[in-house]
Amino acid sequence: MSRIDLTQMKTGESGTVIELYGGYGMVTRLEAMGIRPGVMLTKVSSQIMRGPVIVKIGTTQVAIGFGMARKVIVRVD
Amino acid sequence: MIKKILLMGNPNVGKSVIFSRLTGVDVIASNYPGTTVEFCKGCVGKAEQKADVIDVPGTYTLEPTSPAEQVAVELLNRAIEEKDSIVINVIDATNLERNLNLTLQLLKREIPVIIALNLWDEAKHIGISIDVEKLEQILGVPIIPTVAITGEGIKQLVTRLGEAKKSQYQYEDKERWHEVGNITNSVQVITHKHHTIGERLGDLTIHPWTGIPIAIGVMLLVFAVIRFIGEGLIGYIFEPLFENLWSPVMMALSRFLGGQGIIHNILIGQLIEGEIDFGQSFGLLTTGLFVPIAAVLPYIIAFYLVLSFLEDSGYLPRLAVLLDKLMHTVGLHGMAIVPMMLGLGCNVPGALSTRVLESKRERFIAATLMSIAIPCMAQIAMIFGLIGKFGIKGMSPVFGTLFIVWFVFGFLMSKIIKGESPEIFTEIPPYRLPYFGALLKKVWMRIKWFLREAIPFVLLGVFIVNILYSFGIIAFLGKIAAPIVTNLLGLPLEAVGALIIGFLRKDLAVGMLAPLGLSLKQLIVACVVLAMYFPCVATFAVLLKELGIIDMIKAAIIMIVSSFLIGALLNLIL
Secondary structure, three states: OEEEEHHHOOOOOEEEEEEEOOOHHHHHHHHHOOOOOOOEEEEEEEOOOOOOEEEEEOOEEEEEOHHHHOOEEEEEO | OOOEEEEEEOOOOOHHHHHHHHHOOOOOOOOOOOOOOOOEEEEEOOHHHOEEEEEOOOOOOOOOOOHHHHHHHHHHHHHHHHOOEEEEEEEEHHHHHHHHHHHHHHHOOOOOEEEEEEOHHHHHHOOEEEOHHHHHHHHOOOEEEOEOOOOEOHHHHHHOHHHOEOOOOOOOHHHHHHHHHHHHHHHEEEOOOOOOHHHHHHHHHHOHHHHHHHHHHHHHHHHHHHHHHHHHHHHHHHHHHHHHHHHHHHHHHHHHOOOOOHHHHHHOEOOEOOEOOOOOOEOOOOHHHHHHHHHHHHHHHHHHHHHHHHHHHOHHHHHHHHOHHHHHHOOOOHHHHHHHHHHHHOHHHHHHHHHHOOOHHHHHHHHHHHHHHOOOHHHHHHHHHHHHHHOHHHHHHHHHHHHHHHHHHHHHHHHHOOOOOOOOEEEEOOOOOOOHHHHHHHHHHHHHHHHHHHHHHHHHHHHHHHHHHHOOHHHHHHHHHHHHHHHHOOOOOOHHHHHHHOOOOHHHHHHHOHHHOOOHHHHHHHHHHHHHOOOOHHHHHHHHHHHOHHHHHHHHHHHHHHHHHHHHHHHHHO
């Protein structure tokens, strides 16, 4: 079990969100899209050169910019 | 009695389709978040029981993060104050948990709510079943499963509107997500999931190593299809119609008017070697009708067919993700391709759609870049007509220059204007096979809009041109502008007429270059300058509203200075 951020996850890997770093505004936006502590997600892909990360939560796919993705901490089992 | 109905929900759940079903009012709906940025109004019911329906821009939460979401929250607050209003909360059944977050926020407000559980068929298809009765009991408001695109459930929704009520549901704000999770677990069963073709395609188009080549392929195909359809329509339908049917009528009218005189010149224009030349005669009934209908409309049809397909399939947000990095170099993020793509059709909807962007800085950069370097389809169609015969040798300097300008100016603006560019954060909707009827209706709406906006302005433009020429005003202005137009840009004095009309309609302005007998180099310079130097009056009005007067002045200065700079540069190096 390790704590890593979304950009460090491998494509296809699943994990549980344990923490969101960042200001109130960013946390609100992430949570509104369903990304919040306790939620399971799977990394679908990431773009080259620090591009956006795509994750899947339930049936929703969400693209998250690299900087924002680094602030989402997950535990990969 | 209900006076006002607000359609609210997350982005991309089908609010606009439900709106259209309820009111019969046509609105644009697409498969990507943020299609509706401005609210839209219609009515439902008959005579005594008529109620206003408002299509509210999508929002994930009642704590707004963009101007479009701000609009949503303001509309809600106003409706609560006014009483006699209800909310139809549209929920995406395939994403119950995320959607319920907004629902719970809505239930706390002092307004009756009724829920449309939309995309019901898709939820069933991917193996999600929801116990509607139980959900109704928990939330304490009526819930109606709907499939907006086919109209299923809409009748029931309308008959039950009166049952909308304020919920008694209680919870602590801090515990909202916890509540949402509990509700979802108790009403939703996910039986099985098969990997659909759409999902596999989704994966391929978003992985960089497969996605980028596919994106390049798609763009080339888009270009080829637009030219194929556009040229086909012109060559086989519109031009023959004008040449064989309209031309004899006009010749008869010309003879009737005696072949000359002021009325003849305004209606028919100049006869070229005793014949009507629809490109050069410049009368209201000749060139004035030919430009919008035969030269531009075919490309408008072609472009919107292709764009609507891209929109409804769900490809646009994927393209946004792939191009995110490129867009960051110009101070924007991937979703800014939406205003750019819409701008290619017409700069007006392009400018409006900048509202999906989060910061003022982004909206300024996106709006300025779009109006400088993205020519609208009407203008592109005329450029095709004028320079197309030179092939790649003529086209690439024009569009290549505009692309370089887009990139360099964007880069400079992102460096000079203070602030950071927010990152992309968007839902990627599943691929959906476009519903053909809805797609054609959307294309038709956009064509109607074009005809309504373009034809009066083109006719007005032709009229003004004739007046200006008859009174020698063009010649006079030409003399004043000679240092810039002739010396700097290397264009003949008459080209000043095109620059003036360009404020009104860009397509007509490009058309005015046709009779001047310009060399290829002059055509390239003139087309680039016309594309860049100022937005047309319709776009200008929208930009003024979106940016405010100060930013609009800044943008205008950037446009005017840069267009003459680039024009002079092209004149030197070509």
